[in-house]
Amino acid sequence: MRYAETGINLEIDLSRGSIDRVESDPRDTELYLGGLGTNAKILWDRVPPEVEPFSPENLLIFGAGLLCGTPATGCNRTIVTTISPQTKLMAFSMMGGFWAPELKYAGYDKVILRGKSPDLVYIWINNDTVEIRDASHLQGKGATETAENLRQELNEPKAQVAAIGLAGENRVYFASIEQGRSSASRQGIGAVMGDKGVKAVVVRGTGDINIAQPAEYLELCHEVLEYIKFRNQNPIPGVMTILQGLGSPQEMATHDEKWHTENFMWGNSRVRRRDFWTEEVKRAWTETMEGMRTRLISCYNCPMKCGATISPPGHPTYMMKCFSKLTYTMAAMSDLDFGLKIAQHATEYGVDGFSTPQVMAFALELYENGILTDDDMPGMPAESEGRFYWLLDRIVRREGIGDVLANGTYWAAKEIGNGAEAYAHNNIKKHEQLPLKLSMLNPVYFLMYATGEKINITQIEGQFPQAPYPKSEHREAFVKDWFQVPDEKFKQYFLDWEPRGENSNPYYPTVQMSCDIVDWQEKMHYIDDALGMCAGLSSFPLKPPYHIHNYPKFISSGTGIDMDEEKLSQAAKRYRTLVRAINIRRGLRRKDDQPPENHWKKRFPELEEELLDTYYKFKGWNREGIPTKESLHDLELDYVSEDFIQRGILADGDDAPAKEPSAEKVQE
Numbered sequence: 095m096r097y098a099e100t101g102i103n104l105e106i107d108l109s110r111g112s113i114d115r116v117e118s119d120p121r122d123t124e125l126y127l128g129g130l131g132t133n134a135k136i137l138w139d140r141v142p143p144e145v146e147p148f149s150p151e152n153l154l155i156f157g158a159g160l161l162c163g164t165p166a167t168g169c170n171r172t173i174v175t176t177i178s179p180q181t182k183l184m185a186f187s188m189m190g191g192f193w194a195p196e197l198k199y200a201g202y203d204k205v206i207l208r209g210k211s212p213d214l215v216y217i218w219i220n221n222d223t224v225e226i227r228d229a230s231h232l233q234g235k236g237a238t239e240t241a242e243n244l245r246q247e248l249n250e251p252k253a254q255v256a257a258i259g260l261a262g263e264n265r266v267y268f269a270s271i272e273q274g275r276s277s278a279s280r281q282g283i284g285a286v287m288g289d290k291g292v293k294a295v296v297v298r299g300t301g302d303i304n305i306a307q308p309a310e311y312l313e314l315c316h317e318v319l320e321y322i323k324f325r326n327q328n329p330i331p332g333v334m335t336i337l338q339g340l341g342s343p344q345e346m347a348t349h350d351e352k353w354h355t356e357n358f359m360w361g362n363s364r365v366r367r368r369d370f371w372t373e374e375v376k377r378a379w380t381e382t383m384e385g386m387r388t389r390l391i392s393c394y395n396c397p398m399k400c401g402a403t404i405s406p407p408g409h410p411t412y413m414m415k416c417f418s419k420l421t422y423t424m425a426a427m428s429d430l431d432f433g434l435k436i437a438q439h440a441t442e443y444g445v446d447g448f449s450t451p452q453v454m455a456f457a458l459e460l461y462e463n464g465i466l467t468d469d470d471m472p473g474m475p476a477e478s479e480g481r482f483y484w485l486l487d488r489i490v491r492r493e494g495i496g497d498v499l500a501n502g503t504y505w506a507a508k509e510i511g512n513g514a515e516a517y518a519h520n521n522i523k524k525h526e527q528l529p530l531k532l533s534m535l536n537p538v539y540f541l542m543y544a545t546g547e548k549i550n551i552t553q554i555e556g557q558f559p560q561a562p563y564p565k566s567e568h569r570e571a572f573v574k575d576w577f578q579v580p581d582e583k584f585k586q587y588f589l590d591w592e593p594r595g596e597n598s599n600p601y602y603p604t605v606q607m608s609c610d611i612v613d614w615q616e617k618m619h620y621i622d623d624a625l626g627m628c629a630g631l632s633s634f635p636l637k638p639p640y641h642i643h644n645y646p647k648f649i650s651s652g653t654g655i656d657m658d659e660e661k662l663s664q665a666a667k668r669y670r671t672l673v674r675a676i677n678i679r680r681g682l683r684r685k686d687d688q689p690p691e692n693h694w695k696k697r698f699p700e701l702e703e704e705l706l707d708t709y710y711k712f713k714g715w716n717r718e719g720i721p722t723k724e725s726l727h728d729l730e731l732d733y734v735s736e737d738f739i740q741r742g743i744l745a746d747g748d749d750a751p752a753k754e755p756s757a758e759k760v761q762e
């Protein structure tokens with residue numbers, strides 16, 4: 095019997111119209127857990143680097159996390175994996191909501207799509223019955239509208255629907271997959287779904303999941319719930335409001351946006367408005383939010399209510415969470431009323447709430463600087479808000495300049511030329527980042543930005559405070575009940591961290607400490623992504639209910655796999671390295687491991703080199719960032735080194751790169 099997982103993947107070939115139920119190998123679960131880990135293994139095995147994102151050979155994998163569908167609070171993530179059209183690297187974007195548990199209850203751990211359907215279809219998974227159905231009547235429809243139509247058509251109000259909007263159908267490089275109160279947004283995975291001709295994957299499941307040791311497992315779940323209650327009643331003092339509690343940063347509940355609006359950059363990540371958040375703005379924005387927010391809502395089996403239904407007057411109701419509340423507003427230099435209204439359109443179109451506003455602000459900056467002209471923007475309104483709606487429509491339809499912008503700022507700038515590349519200044523590995531520009535280099539964030547394979551900073555950070563506490567008594571109070579640390583040394587790292595002087599950025603945390611901190615933070619995110627746990631209850635907030643000490647117990651009693659902290663750390667390192675290996679095979683090298691050039695005003699080239707050198711060594715990678723033969727062997731990834739040697743990426747018997755990496759960045 096399989097515990098926690100179903101042991102069955104659904105393999106759907108859209109070119110042939112075939113559907114197969116394939117039993118997965120339990121040994122893979124031991125080595126790679128599930129979710130992201132086993133998704134990465136499948137992608138390594140079946141999608142060689144020659145496969146382009148829009149090739150029928152590319153896979154689109156919907157993987158429910160290993161513990162999804164069990165009673166573990168907040169365990170509801172679907173990890174969607176493919177090759178990204180934006181970065182040409184492995185994409186793994188997560189969505190919360192209800193879809194993953196529903197898939198498990200239907201009897202499957204993953205849905206693996208390959209090939210391409212000649213006509214638009216949707217997939218209907220109703221427990222044992224799985225069908226590929228015509229979706230021509232849904233062509234051009236919004237993602238939320240599609241979900242509603244399908245639930246009615248199937249007479250299944252409880253079915254969970256992951257759907258694309260027009261952006262996905264038109265292969266916009268930052269198209270999302272929308273689902274209930276969540277979405278998988280980053281790296282253009284919605285474009286791959288559209289390219290495969292799939293409008294939606296609809297799931298209804300009414301089965302059960304087996305737990306290896308139910309009494310022990312439930313006791314752990316109970317402890318977590320109790321701790322969540324405690325943390326909700328005891329916010330962490332001394333940090334900004336959004337970092338005090340659990341969950342995603344409670345953007346729907348909080349009205350205090352001083353920190354985001356004054357510290358993040360507006361427009362095309364250019365302008366900091368230090369005195370923006372006045373009493374008057376606060377009053378107006380609070381009124382707007384309270385006028386449009388109809389209900390706070392949660393994902394499956396979670397009390398945190400991080401999302402909300404938003405009903406802008408004259409617009410349909412939609413669901414929102416997190417920072418997309420502000421991204422459109424800030425890109426357009428507008429107000430919350432505009433942001434909440436345009437986000438409704440964007441959700442129906444199915445686009446990434448981080449990239450899209452920045453792509454539009456980038457286009458307007460090019461226009462203001464004469465690089466794009468009226469000929470490129472025929473009929474564009476004169477005022478800022480109208481321009482954003484105008485651009486959004488053209489991008490998702492790929493009309494005129496919208497066709498160029500639909501490929502994201504990196505590729506659009508290359509195509510536009512004439513100096514446009516200087517305006518695509520906020521990318522990492524070709525992908526738009528949070529609009530943040532800071533002063534002093536932070537060594538921990540440097541490493542996360544540079545080497546994070548998620549290419550998305552908000553999904554790498556967490557656990558260790560973002561900034562030092564000014565007073566030592568506050569630091570001492572903070573570490574007192576910090577039981578989540580994997581090692582006591584982290585407490586000392588924090589105790590000695592000062593805002594100014596010798597023990598401050600950029601030389602403190604020291605290079606070695608920075609490696610330790612980044613490794614811990616990253617490990618927790620990778621564990622979450624394999625188990626299907628929401629980062630908002632684990633890797634993202636300070637002092638979370640899930641941590642390295644209770645996770646092995648959850649895995650052991652949930653799955654029956656004998657797990658301890660060391661084995662879990664090793665498993666996470668294994669599939670983290672496999673993700674790196676997939677990207678290395680696609681050309682990723684040290685020269686790609688860079689934050690945006692203007693992310694910090696004060697840069698320290700020698701220190702940055704040392705940070706990368708030391709971190710690579712710490713991870714078991716050579717100077718080019720390629721995992722060495724020896725480290726791959728330690729992780730039972732010899733098949734990766736064999737492949738590397740065969741391809742000339744590593745030399746046999748030598749951990750130096752076989753040949754000089756080319757001067758070009760990853761697969762132009």
Ligand code: SF4
Nearest residue numbers: 341393396398400628
């Ligand atoms: S913490 Fe928030 S985002 Fe996470 S599962 Fe709960 S409701 Fe969803």
